[in-house]
Amino acid sequence: MNIRVLLADDHALVRSGIHSLLRTMPGIQVVAEAADGATALMEAETHKPDLAILDIAMKGMNGIEAVRHFRARCPEVRLLMLSMYSSEEYVMQALNAGASGYLLKDSASHELEKAIRQITQGQRYLDSFLSPEALEQYMRRVAEKGSNIEVLTPRQRQILQLIAEGDNTKEIAYRLSLSGKTVETHRAQLMDRLDIHDVPGLVRYAIRIGLTTAEK
Incomplete structure (x- = not known):
């Protein structure tokens, strides 16, 4: 069965590039696109994707806020955050909001495919460039001082x-x-x-x- 994907990014060229890349991956189908979080939610309710790939920094409703709304309105949709930023705070904000994965935009195509397949199987995925040790240290600091x-x-x-x-x-x-x-x-x-x-x-x-x- 195809993995049905919704793609949300406020840069049309970026969306087009990722869409073209996903078309080369067997069993992965882009069923909808959106330029902001609010539109992504509406498209998700219409097209019922298995996975939504969300840019972290979209105008109007950013990716992290969109994740929170997805969890409330479309809890069955798994969520992969796509970002230019690798800081621990960005990653933990996304994961705490309810994302199942976090991938950097400069990742290789095979890592995107791996993230999609792993997340749709119910697992969590973090970009290979992210440091688990740094994330653990960040979580300890937040636990001690709050966010x-x-x-x-x-x-x-x-x-x-x-x-x-x-x-x-x-x-x-x-x-x-x-x-x-x-x-x-x-x-x-x-x-x-x-x-x-x-x-x-x-x-x-x-x-x-x-x-x-x-x-x-």
């Missing part, structure tokens, strides 16, 4: 991402169907919880934890 991002609500994480992508209060309010005052309240609360009190600091933090990238 700031986990204290934010989903709405605060969403607003943090939009701030980092350059949206102002009015634009955020329009996109999320909120009042400007509500957006300002959420921003003040997330600044307080993160102990970061300026927008450049929020942008740097959002990039560091994988909510967005410098190129966005």
Whole structure:
């Protein structure tokens, strides 16, 4: 039986390249594509893929937020995170959100195929360049000190991402169907919880934890 794959990346050329690569792999079929997390969820509900491959840094709803929504709305879909970043924090954010695997974008094609087959068999897959020892050390640090991002609500994480992508209060309010005052309240609360009190600091933090990238 074919492994049915949904592919989500906000760069059309990247999607096209990965799609072409997947077509060369026996028994793997791309059934849908998306340019953002929200569209990926809708396509998943329509096409019922076995696996979704998600870019970690998409505009609007990034890959990590999409994983959380997939777990709630499409729990049967297994999730592979695709990223340019190998830091332990990015990896653990993805795994803690519910991803079954984490693969770097510069990985060899055979590793992508291996990840897809392993994950659809119910196993976890981490890129061969990632260090299990470094991940264990990171998990110990988080267990001892906690992770700031986990204290934010989903709405605060969403607003943090939009701030980092350059949206102002009015634009955020329009996109999320909120009042400007509500957006300002959420921003003040997330600044307080993160102990970061300026927008450049929020942008740097959002990039560091994988909510967005410098190129966005």
